[in-house]
Amino acid sequence: MRNLQTAARLGSATIAALPGDSMTAVLAANYNGIPATNVLARLVTDLTTNREGAEELARQLNLTAATVLDTAIGTKRFEDEVIGQGVTGRIADGLMRVTGINVWTEGLKRAFSMEFMGTIARQSEHTFEKLDPMFQGFLTRYGFTPADWDKLRVAPHIEADGAKFFDVNAAEDQRLADRLMSAVIDERHFAVVEPDARIRGAMTGGLQRGTIIGEAVRSATQFKSFPMTYMMTHMMRALTQGMANRTYRTTQLALTMTIAGAEMSQMQSLIAGRDPQNMADPRFWEQSFIRGGGGGMLADFIYS
Known part of the structure; x- marks a missing residue:
């Protein structure tokens, strides 16, 4: 049933x-001093005229490992969990691929990460005290100290x-560089909101899969991990x-996501x-506030 719900409701x-x-x-x-217009411009370019070049550069920058891991373990953005097996599972998975959501998600991840790496390279010209x-x-x-930054900023850059x-x-x-890459990936989770293991665990209540109660809870909370993740990232950061x-x-968050909800509705x-x-109808903006995520998980439950 959850596979069929995924196929029926997530076509858009x-x-x-x-x-x-x-x-x-x-x-x-x-929030991190990265030019936002550069991220969106790179995303459009990479998805249209420079797909092969973007993938090659991403491999050089070690930005493909997380994508490969995501695909290998079957994590999905809106499906809350790994899609089940059988015919219905293949239908749901195939539909999600056809809609292009995977291409869009991975493209945005790559664009954000690459612009982050570009920002680090530009900022490396400055000492810690003179950074943006x-x-x-x-x-x-x-937890990076001025001494840590001095070690990182002298590394040679990749030019493309x-x-x-x-x-x-x-x-x-290398251990310091790995810490920096981990921090970049953590910030990427704010750019592309995806439920992690903590959120999935909270949504299932730790109840065992295959039991009546466990399956009932999973059905009741289907599609609710996304607003929960939004609350635990952007809303928690703001508060x-x-x-x-x-x-x-908080004001910036509410306004931008309400605008996003309005665009999505139209x-x-x-x-x-x-x-x-x-x-001009106030109900339209109320709907936009909820659909954009500004109302959090409670509003999403009420709207549903």
């Missing part, structure tokens, strides 16, 4: 992902298409700032052959 997952992912990528980029405040905040959050990228393989202290930053980040109306919704 890509349409929902386009505006939402663009907004979360912008939020994550701005947002990028310096990134290093501080993940007139741009420089940090080369993790060229760092003298753990200082009071001034908390107000700014796109789905047009695709379904309906007229665009009336944007």
Whole structure:
């Protein structure tokens, strides 16, 4: 039944992902001092005219290992868990591939990571004290000291298409470089919101698969891991700032995701052959706030 639900309800997952992912990528980029327009521009270029070149550069930058691992263990963005076996499982998995959601997701991951590596290369010209405040905040959050940065910034760069990228393989202290790559991947989870093992464990309550209660809980919480992940990433980050930053980040988060929800609602109306919704109606913006994720998991349950 869950396989059939996936096949029936997630045919427009890509349409929902386009505006939402663009907004979360912008939020994550701005939070770390990365030019958000560069991320989106690289995404469009890589998915259209430079697919082979982007994949080759990503391999040089060690950005493909996580993608291969994701595919190998069968993790999916909107399906909450590995799709089951059998005919219905293959139908659901095939439909998700046809919609292009996998191509979009991996493309955005790659674009964000590559621009992050480019930012590290550009910032390597400066000492720790003279770094961009947002990028310096990134290093501080993940426990990198000025001495650590001095070791990383002297590593040779990879040059491609007139741009420089940090080369993790060229760092003298490989353990330190691995820590930096781990931090980049952690921040990528904010750009492309995906449920991790912690979220999946919370959504199942630790109940065993194959039991009546365990299967009932999995059915009741199907498609709810995405809003839970959103709450545990962007909303949690906004709420753990200082009071001034908390107000700014929370307002920014609510506005951007409401805009994403509005875009998604209008796109789905047009695709379904309906007229665009009336944007002067307060109910439209209430719906956009909920659908964009601004209302969190409780609002998503109520809306459903």
